[in-house]
Amino acid sequence: MTTPPPVPEWYAQLVALLWRRARPRGQRGPRPSLDVDTVVAAALRLADRDGIEGVSMRAVARELGVGTMSLYPYIADKATLLALMVDTVYLQMPRGPLQHLHWRERLVRVADANLALLADHPWIDCLVSTQLPPGPGVMAKYEHELSAFDDLGLPDIAVDDCLTLLLVFVQGVGRAATAAEPTHSGEPADARGWGAIKPDLTDWSDWGNFARAVRIGAVARQASAKASGSARAYRSGLAVLTEGIAAVAAQTTDESEP
Numbered sequence: 200m201t202t203p204p205p206v207p208e209w210y211a212q213l214v215a216l217l218w219r220r221a222r223p224r225g226q227r228g229p230r231p232s233l234d235v236d237t238v239v240a241a242a243l244r245l246a247d248r249d250g251i252e253g254v255s256m257r258a259v260a261r262e263l264g265v266g267t268m269s270l271y272p273y274i275a276d277k278a279t280l281l282a283l284m285v286d287t288v289y290l291q292m293p294r295g296p297l298q299h300l301h302w303r304e305r306l307v308r309v310a311d312a313n314l315a316l317l318a319d320h321p322w323i324d325c326l327v328s329t330q331l332p333p334g335p336g337v338m339a340k341y342e343h344e345l346s347a348f349d350d351l352g353l354p355d356i357a358v359d360d361c362l363t364l365l366l367v368f369v370q371g372v373g374r375a376a377t378a379a380e381p382t383h384s385g386e387p388a389d390a391r392g393w394g395a396i397k398p399d400l401t402d403w404s405d406w407g408n409f410a411r412a413v414r415i416g417a418v419a420r421q422a423s424a425k426a427s428g429s430a431r432a433y434r435s436g437l438a439v440l441t442e443g444i445a446a447v448a449a450q451t452t453d454e455s456e457p
Contacts, residue, residue: 210332212275213282213332214334216274216279217283217286217332233263233269233270233273235273237263238273238274238280239274240287242259242280242283243284243287243288245258245259245262246320247320247322250321255277256270256271256274256276256277256280281326282332282334284326286331287336288316288320289337289339290334290336290339292312293312294312294343297346298346302347302348302350303441303445306440307437308347309343313366317369317370321377324370345358345362348361348362351448353447354451357451361444361447364444368437372432372433372436419432
């Protein structure tokens, strides 16, 4: 039996910090005015206001009105700060009971909660693609979302696969919503570009070869420019996705029967 490699010390320290089991380094003298939660809250304000590009140890210190060096006894570096930010936001997500709902409605609730998270904190999109350490927020979110698949009869690995598919779908919708936000001209950048480029292309491109793309693309872009159109596409996508999960569950049931 192969012995698993030891957990790196830095990773163990990070997990301990996420669970607030780590003590500030080099703490001496009077009771400090800072703590991990205060630093993370300041970083979240910056990210929500200025985007993730606006978050640095120096910027957080400026937000708190302290020197940059005063943060390091609590949070060692920016990577640790980002992990704490994601975990905190996950921990703060509302999680209502799901057990009384049909499984399809449970998945819709999970999807809606994640879409709302991306709308409230767009910066989190660029951080969730990495392997997140198991903090209390990550674990609570994962446990809650896995429970949406209870009673479907799926193998454990299929449950994780289906949840991943659902979250990737929502992440894509969130990105599209951000891209479709009105520019200074009041039009979504994508819709404006589609209409502006087409006349120029007719001089050297045979648009007749792309009849479906032109017809359906124009309709889709007009629909996505409206809030109702975006909502319709989101609900339609969820319906298709849940139908696929239902098919996987049915196949699993058939294969398990003698």
